Amino acid sequence: MPDVKHFDPDAVLEQVERLFWQRGTATTGIAEVVAATGLSRSSLYATFGGKRELYVKALRRYVERRSAPVVQALAADGRGLAAVEAFFDRLIEARCAGEHARWGCMVANAHTGAEGGDPEVREVLDQHQERLRAALRAALEPARDRLRPGTDPDAAAEMLTLLAYGVNLRSRAGADPGVLRRGVAAAIDSLRPTEEHP
Amino acid sequence: MPDVKHFDPDAVLEQVERLFWQRGTATTGIAEVVAATGLSRSSLYATFGGKRELYVKALRRYVERRSAPVVQALAADGRGLAAVEAFFDRLIEARCAGEHARWGCMVANAHTGAEGGDPEVREVLDQHQERLRAALRAALEPARDRLRPGTDPDAAAEMLTLLAYGVNLRSRAGADPGVLRRGVAAAIDSLRPTEEHP
DNA sequence: GCTATCTTGGAACAACCGTTCCAAGATAGG
DNA sequence: CCTATCTTGGAACGGTTGTTCCAAGATAGC
Numbered sequence: 032m033p034d035v036k037h038f039d040p041d042a043v044l045e046q047v048e049r050l051f052w053q054r055g056t057a058t059t060g061i062a063e064v065v066a067a068t069g070l071s072r073s074s075l076y077a078t079f080g081g082k083r084e085l086y087v088k089a090l091r092r093y094v095e096r097r098s099a100p101v102v103q104a105l106a107a108d109g110r111g112l113a114a115v116e117a118f119f120d121r122l123i124e125a126r127c128a129g130e131h132a133r134w135g136c137m138v139a140n141a142h143t144g145a146e147g148g149d150p151e152v153r154e155v156l157d158q159h160q161e162r163l164r165a166a167l168r169a170a171l172e173p174a175r176d177r178l179r180p181g182t183d184p185d186a187a188a189e190m191l192t193l194l195a196y197g198v199n200l201r202s203r204a205g206a207d208p209g210v211l212r213r214g215v216a217a218a219i220d221s222l223r224p225t226e227e228h229p
Numbered sequence: 230m231p232d233v234k235h236f237d238p239d240a241v242l243e244q245v246e247r248l249f250w251q252r253g254t255a256t257t258g259i260a261e262v263v264a265a266t267g268l269s270r271s272s273l274y275a276t277f278g279g280k281r282e283l284y285v286k287a288l289r290r291y292v293e294r295r296s297a298p299v300v301q302a303l304a305a306d307g308r309g310l311a312a313v314e315a316f317f318d319r320l321i322e323a324r325c326a327g328e329h330a331r332w333g334c335m336v337a338n339a340h341t342g343a344e345g346g347d348p349e350v351r352e353v354l355d356q357h358q359e360r361l362r363a364a365l366r367a368a369l370e371p372a373r374d375r376l377r378p379g380t381d382p383d384a385a386a387e388m389l390t391l392l393a394y395g396v397n398l399r400s401r402a403g404a405d406p407g408v409l410r411r412g413v414a415a416a417i418d419s420l421r422p423t424e425e426h427p
Numbered sequence: 428g429c430t431a432t433c434t435t436g437g438a439a440c441a442a443c444c445g446t447t448c449c450a451a452g453a454t455a456g457g
Numbered sequence: 458c459c460t461a462t463c464t465t466g467g468a469a470c471g472g473t474t475g476t477t478c479c480a481a482g483a484t485a486g487c
Contacts, residue, residue: 033433034484057255058343061475071436072476082475135341142398143338145256156402180423187419189412193395200340200394204354214387221385221419225378231463232454259445269466270446280445428487435482443474452465457458 040078041092043068047079048089052137056086056146087151093137094159106166111174112219115167115191119215122195126202127211135203139196164192171222179224187222194218238276239290241266245277246287250335254284254344285349291335292357304364309372310417313365313389317413320393324400325409333401337394362390369420377422385420392416 046068050059061082065072079085101118108114125131138159146152168188175184198211244266248257259280263270277283299316306312323329336357344350366386373382396409 033431034435034482035433037434037483055255055342057253060473062473071434073435073437073478076476077434139398140341142401143333143341144253147402153402160399160402160404179419182419183415186411186415189408190392190415190419193392193399193409193412194388195395196398197391197393197395200337200398201358201391203340204345204351204358206358210387211391213384214391217381217384217388218416218419221377221380221388221416225423231461232452232465233463235453235464258443260443269464271448271465271467274446275464430487431485433482433484436480438478438480440477441475444472445470446472447470448468450466450468452463454463455461457460 036074036078038068038070038074043070044079044089044092045096047085048092048137051086051089052093052131052140053134055140055144056082057144083149086146087149087155090137090141090146090152090155094155098136098138098159099162102162102166106169108170109173111171111177112222114170116219118167118170119195119198119219120212122198123202123208123211123215126199127206127208133203133205136196136199139199140203142196160192163195164188167191177224178222182222191218234272234276236266236268236272241268242277242287242290243294245283246290246335249284249287250291250329250338251332253338253342254280255342281347284344285347285353288335288339288344288350288353292353296334296336296357297360300360300364304367306368307371309369309375310420312368314417316365316368317393317396317417318410320396321400321406321409321413324397325404325406331401331403334394334397337397338401358390361393362386365389375422376420380420389416 047064050064050067054063061072061075064085065075068075075085079088101121105114105118108117110117126135127133138156141147141152141156147156165188168184171178171184171188178184178187194215198215201211202208245262248262248265252261259270259273262283263273266273273283277286299319303312303316306315308315324333325331336354339345339350339354345354363386366382369376369382369386376382376385392413396413399409400406
């Protein structure tokens with residue numbers, strides 16, 4: 032009996048996600064959201080709630096549609112250190128070039144600013160960190176006996192996680208991809224066993 | 230002949246610095262600055278200019294009075310890897326406990342949000358990154374021949390710099406200091422030569 | 428085609444934003 | 458003590474914020 036929505040909610044949410052991802056929460060006004068999505072304030076509020084709920088939904092969409100697939104692929108990649116290398120290569124590439132260049136990571140971005148104070152947001156942040164850590168740990172597992180002697184894979188995964196956040200942050204300020212690659216390579220190479228020269 | 234200021238500009242700037250450091254630019258209104266400092270809008274605008282100039286001056290103060298001393302101490306510390314260890318220990322301690330716990334690093338915080346778009350701010354960000362990198366590189370120099378064979382000190386300094394930004398970011402979201410320490414320890418330990426067991 | 432029910436466009440809202448302005452107050456040289 | 462000059466308090470500004478509200482429009486079952 033009732034009327035039906037004149038738009039695709041997920042397509043709209045993607046637009047909103049891109050807006051908040053690039054510009055942040057505090058800087059992006061509802062007026063900009065209205066302008067970017069094309070729909071009216073009424074539809075916006077009726078479908079998603081207020082600005083806070085809209086941001087949280089956009090952030091969740093980012094985690095599920097942008098981050099999770101890559102993280103899962105990393106966890107499932109059985110190539111060992113090569114998998115970790117590939118992950119960081121693509122990360123740096125995506126952060127410094129192409130459509131989303133210099134946008135950083137929406138989750139990393141959320142760490143600063145008012146959005147990080149929200150308990151619901153904080154939960155997403157911690158979940159994202161934990162998933163990335165677990166994926167890096169899983170990626171290291173097949174290479175366990177090919178790592179440098181004495182290496183603790185859990186601690187190594189922790190280190191690589193922190194490194195990823197560093198890359199995400201610095202990429203937003205225009206860091207040179209070559210420099211980022213060099214820093215990441217130093218970390219990964221330090222996990223390889225020293226070559227023997229008898 | 231003229232009247233003289235009824236307050237100490239640098240003491241006020243310190244208050245402002247703390248405010249912007251903890252809460253960010255976009256979230257902190259001039260009204261809050263007025264309330265925190267106790268002085269009037271007139272004095273504020275006459276002394277520091279608008280909000281943008283006020284933020285930049287507070288950020289510069291942070292770099293010069295908070296960051297630079299620690300970074301210089303790191304560069305001058307001749308103990309090698311122990312110097313790097315001490316630097317990160319104190320960093321994590323300051324980020325997770327005490328007066329400024331969970332505030333993160335004001336410079337790292339500036340990477341996200343509208344402030345990062347300002348060319349003047351961007352310059353401070355790059356300068357800070359470069360100083361930290363150079364200090365870490367200098368701290369590694371005395372340990373050069375005590376590092377793991379094949380280690381590139383320049384690349385290692387790059388890696389440690391990224392790691393520091395990761396620590397700063399994650400600390401704001403309430404990361405456990407023990408976890409942070411473990412990740413950092415993994416990075417530093419990976420620079421040590423493998424123990425020989427003959 | 429009628430109608431109950433939802434959606435939509437857009438006006439309107441109070442609250443707050445950063446900034447400006449000016450009269451009143453404070454100061455130090457003459 | 459007087460006065461030129463700067464500072465200070467606080468009112469006021471136009472613009473923007475997120476949100477609400479309602480009449481008009483669209484839809485699908487009867």
